[in-house]
Amino acid sequence: MNMTPLRLIIVPLAIILLASGCLIRSVHPWLSTASRVEAPSLLGVWHQASASEVLFVGGSPESYHLMLTDGDDVSRFTGTLHRLGDTLLLMVGPAEGDGWAHVPGTLLLRADLGDDTLALFTPDLESFASRATAADLALLPGGSQSNGYLLTGTTIDAEAFVRSQLDDPAFFSAKPVYSFRKLR
Numbered sequence: 001m002n003m004t005p006l007r008l009i010i011v012p013l014a015i016i017l018l019a020s021g022c023l024i025r026s027v028h029p030w031l032s033t034a035s036r037v038e039a040p041s042l043l044g045v046w047h048q049a050s051a052s053e054v055l056f057v058g059g060s061p062e063s064y065h066l067m068l069t070d071g072d073d074v075s076r077f078t079g080t081l082h083r084l085g086d087t088l089l090l091m092v093g094p095a096e097g098d099g100w101a102h103v104p105g106t107l108l109l110r111a112d113l114g115d116d117t118l119a120l121f122t123p124d125l126e127s128f129a130s131r132a133t134a135a136d137l138a139l140l141p142g143g144s145q146s147n148g149y150l151l152t153g154t155t156i157d158a159e160a161f162v163r164s165q166l167d168d169p170a171f172f173s174a175k176p177v178y179s180f181r182k183l184r
């Protein structure tokens with residue numbers, strides 16, 4: 001099966017939330033509502049030039065509605081945009097009515113949002129375990145770089161951890177998992 005980088009994260013999100021995956025996810029939200037921000041430029045239709053996926057973003061800062069399609073499959077998610085210092089972060093989880101909403105789990109992505117570009121970066125999987133251990137972050141036992149990690153601590157703990165890591169550029173992967181252009 002040929003999977004583009006976009007499909008490696010967004011399309012199999014439901015599967016990843018059910019089983020181990022090569023991602024870092026949290027049972028509780030990573031960030032509190034106090035850091036939520038509005039970015040009207042996020043709304044619209046986004047296309048990944050290297051693939052056939054199209055991402056539709058609607059809704060409001062309280063709950064962005066994300067719909068991803070490759071022309072055959074459609075996946076729906078909810079998301080919230082947050083700002084910690086100078087860093088814009090997107091939390092993404094399953095949408096109600098998409099069949100997976102009963103499964104807990106939220107992904108955290110750094111969002112580099114330009115006028116007509118959106119690049120999304122995952123936390124660095126390779127360094128995550130050592131960072132989490134040093135911060136005494138609660139993780140589900142059995143997580144690994146090949147199986148992914150599941151945070152089980154509170155939103156307060158997860159947000160404090162993220163805040164403590166943001167000054168290190170290596171906290172997020174150097175290469176984006178998605179590079180979208182806005183369709184006009």
